[in-house]
Amino acid sequence: MSQTKSTKCYIEEYESGPGKMSARLREKVTGRKVDLGITLEGKEGFLRFLSSAGVNKLMMPDVFSKDRHEDCIVVSGDADFDAPDEIRFIFNENLSYSFA
Structure with missing residues (x-):
C-alpha cells in the first residue's frame, strides 16, 4: 500500500x-x-523542468545545494518505497514536482 x-x-x-x-x-x-518512477513518456517533461533550473542557476542557487534551504524542489505523491537511502514515488496522477 502506498503512502x-x-x-x-x-x-x-x-x-x-x-x-x-x-x-x-x-x-x-x-x-x-529521490526516484520519481518516471516512465519514458514522462521523462521528457521532467528533463525540461530540470534544465530550466540550470538556466536560472544564478537566480536560485540553493536548488543545487543539499544544506541551503531558500530554494528547493518539492516532490509530492504516492510513495512506493521509503528507506533511509532512497524514496521512490509512483508515477501517476498524484505525482507533482515544482520549484519552491
Missing part, C-alpha cells in the same frame, strides 16, 4: 561519462536518492 509523501529536494549534478553531465534529485538535509 502520500512530500519532500524537499535539490538537484545533484554528476558526471555520467567522459564530458557528460547528468542530474538527479536528492532529498535536502538527508541526501537520500
